[in-house]
Amino acid sequence: MYISDLSLQGFKSFANKEKLRFGEGITAVVGPNGCGKTNIVDAIRWVLGEQKYSTLRSSRMEDIIFSGSESKRPVNVCEVSLVVHNNRGMLPVDYNDVEIARRIFRNGESQYMINRGKCRLKDIQDLFVDTGMGADAYSVIELKMIEDILSENTDDRRRMFEEAAGINKYKHQRKTTLNRLELTKGDLNRVSDIIAEVDTKVNALRLQLKRFDRHAKMTHKLRDLEIGLAFIKRNELDDKIIPLRERIESLTLHKSTRKSAEKGREDVLEKLRIISRNQQEEMSEIQKRIDSLTVNRQEKNNRILVLNEQMKTAERDIIRADQESDDCKIRIKNYKQAMGEVDKELKEVDPNVDAKLSEFIESKNILETSNKSYVKAQGSFDELTVKHMQLQREENNLKSLVERSEYHLEDRARRKHELNNQAAEVEKQITELENIQSKAEKSVHSVKSQIEDKTSKLNDQSKIFNELSEKTEILLTKSRIAEGRKSSLDRQITFNQNIIDSHEGHPGGARVILNDLKSYPGILGTVSDLIQVDDKYRPAIDAALGEHQSLLITKTRSQAVKAVLAIHEAKAGAVSILP
Template identity: 50%
Template sequence: MHISKLEVFGFKSFAKKQTIVFNDGITGIVGPNGCGKTNIVDAIRWVLGEQRTSRLRSSKMEDVIFNGTSNVKPLGFCEVYLTVENDKGLLPLEYNQVEVGRKLYRSGESEYFINKNSCRLKDIYNLFVDTGMSSDAYSVIELNMIEQILSNKDNSRRTMFEEAAGVNKYKSQRRSALKKFELNNRDLERIDDIVIEIEMQVKNLQLQLKRFNRHEKLSEKLQKLEIELAQVKISDLEKETKPLESFLKKKNKLLDKNYSKEESENLDFSTAKDNYLHKKEELNKTQEKVDQLTEKLLKDVQKKNSESSKGIDVLEDELQKKINQLNQFDKDYMKIISECDDCGKIIIGTDEKYEKLKKSIEDYKNKIQEYKSSKEFNFAKLNDSIKDTQQKIDIGKSDIKRKEANVNNAFIKMESIRAKMDSERFKKDDILYDIKNAEMKIAESKIRIDQIKEQITEKFGENIKLKSVKNYNLSDISYNVEKTKRSIEAIGPINWAVSDEYNEQNTRLKLLKSQRSDLVESEENLKDAIKKIDNIAKKQFSDTFNKIKNNFEVMFETFFLGGKGTIALSDGDDPLNSELTIFAQPPGKKNNSLRMLSAGEKSLTAIALLFAIYQYKPSPFCILDEIDAPLDDININKFTKVIKDYSKNTQFIMVTHNKLTMESTDCIYGVTSERKGISKVISIDFVEK
């Protein structure tokens, strides 16, 4: 398996699309400083999923996009595609060629591709994990990494060993298990807090439930008592109503008799009234006749007695006024009698005035008589006509007296009937009053009964049926009702939904406890899983470490033509967490620290360690970025010889300035800057065809 092609567009100094085709042997990348050779290495790192900007020699990820020059505008995105030949089937895909791609926009959005299909960064990471081709694997070695490997900065040394041992997937699994374990612990702590809170709520709800149950029992008792009290009140009201209904029947019978008697009396009164009016009318007619005769007599006398005409005229005027008043009085009296049914007192007063007026007329007549006598008027001297008129007047007066007696008798009879009717009317009013009071009391009782029934129905529903009660004590029942009400009030406010809340919280508490048991069980399972992962990773790492240790001792002697080099763990019992220590003593030296080595010796030591790892697990490809710079020609020859031997199974891509290293390559790509700030790639193939 090896890299066959790299396509770069818009990445760092590659403003235009550049395609580099790699052979499976040794490929050299050369060019002057600053032309963009290392940008090819960065492009390979980047497309393999590198996320650390420091490893890409940038301050932020957007810096890898071509930023333009004085004559060329900056680009909005960059993309790199890397094609890998999967001829040995190391990648878990059923393709002979696998192309991975990455695209970045200035907005910060990224896209990842596998064989032109969109994917996730995690998918690319999983594709190359434990193959030696991941972005942080030992397959990409830079000059500055030699010092990092030897000084163990950022655990670079351990990362190489773990990659070679293939424990990264176990570490990933362990990290995932630890993360789950941590989340599980957080969930467990949170559930413990919730359980404590819910237990307190359930305990509080239990107390509320007891109060609710007591309230419910007392409410049921109160319902029975109030229904019983309502039944008792209705019974009392019914008992009060029965005598009133009997009393009402009696009064209605009396009222019926009164109405019958009233009709008879009304008939008698009407007859007496008609008789009285008839008598009165006859009296008025006789009175009018006498008055006419009197008037005629006066006229005749006036003619005969002209000497005393002045005095007589005055008296006659007054007499005529009184007569007119009497006539008008008679008319008014008849009108009163005809229009008034119940006016006994008014008629009596009117009769008294009538009698006074008649007396006054008689007085005037006497005065006229006296006046005439004083004037020595002698009626005997009058002629026969006047005497005849006087005689008729006298007869009329006698008839008036008789008729007045008849009128008075008729009036007395009418008034006696009226008085009797008034008495019966008063009795009827009393009966009506009693009936009204009885009916009101009965109606009030019925209304009260209906109200009690309605209250019971509204309070307890329509299914409640009230029954009559025979033996009861109203005061005792009322006392028990009030006592029960006070007991309910003493309980205080009630949570009516407490039963549902209690059941809900109790169910939730049981569920939480069940979840807690599951979390505890999950915690134990995670502990077992972590322990199992640690045991497998520890054994695999220890086996890998021992083999690489043996390889390193051999490679160290090969590069240094002697001397002694080895590696050791600071804690053999915990190899996964112990530090890796490198001991290097070139021939003829007895140094105690790696810092005492020269740059060339450090480079050879790092290269020896790298090839020791390769001997254990050869990487499909290896990129060496100017790591030969500190070596002299002798060491370069040793270095290139080893590279030649390993290039049979491993693809090497070397960035170099050394001519001897260039001579060992099969193909050279030159990187140049025809325009300032823009890189261009040209190739030279040395393989004989």
């Protein structure tokens, strides 16, 4: 077995990665002072697990990391790997080459690896134990170690020889075993203390258990009573609520019926209002028409008066025209007579014929004018007659219209009177309904007050019931917690009782005797069992007795000797007996 390769990167003066190969035989490293020869030896020590930075010629472990130079920057990690050729199988692994590596960072974190797998420092130390290689092994010999070999100090030489002889492994195992034994003794002492403390608490726990059982029984009884009381109160409240609910339903039904009736009355009133409004509008229209007809009638009357005056004037004109016609007829007759006489006179060749002819022509013109006036007067009379007939027809129409209007007015007045009577009846019914509604509202208000009182009482009872329920839940929770504590105490008591029954903490021989007192007559028990004191003084008594707590007491010396011989023959362990 020999070192075949050594790789360094960031270790002390080796900033860059450097790899050194070693063959079989002797390899010498030569060079001037300060070139890093000793750093190679320090790297081998460090990768094998060296923990003393003073051995590595540093003030702290981080100082082995390359800290930089004028031409190179410092690095933050240092790594050294060592390859050991295991050609003789001295290392307890199945590899011919074993690579050991160690890496440290500037923050102090450190890593160990075997064949590139992370491991512990102890794994590397166990790998090279009894092989002569290691951080403190004789495979790396310094001047100081040569001085130790040549020294007269036997301890230094013995350490070197033990390392060379390969017994360090067994010394290490012995040291580890002794440490474990010391830890076991400490654990046993602690167990003894725990047992003693448990023994002092058993009686107190038993008393607490009895108190807890009594408390649990009283709690269950109280819970049952409170639940029963709550159910009784709830049933009473239910009995009180049922008639109130029925009353509320009845009032609600009555209220809905009243609302329906009020709605029907409101519909009837609305219809009556609409009819009254329509009738008022019709009456207004009729009144307007009557007023218009009255005005028209007045105008017609005035026109009739005017026409009557015109008719009277026309009649006077006709009479005058008739008189003039009669006069004209008389004059015509006279003229005819005169014309006859004239003819006669013409025949007689009256010299006054021209004058008479002129007079005749004038009379003829007057007659024609009179005829025209008569014809004109006759036409005016005919027109006035037609107008008079038209006015009479219009007057008759107006009279019939006035009669119809008066009839409609009378009918409207009669219907208005009926509607007023109906409205009065409806108002009376509304008043009665309002009185009924007022009484019902008072009754509803009274019932609501009763309901509110009952509801308030019910809410109070519900609050009480909820509080009782919460208390019940709290008691149940406490009961479950207490049951859990009881179970824990039962387990602890059972554990303590098992410890007491098995007499743990006593020597083996004493334990055998105490577990089978029938086979050892005369044994009264241990000193600690025979001393009866209050629980508060028990720790002081146990502390005063110390290891003598396991001392057995017998009635006679012979019984003690007999018990010791029996235990010795059975090889049951140590026992101390006091007669």
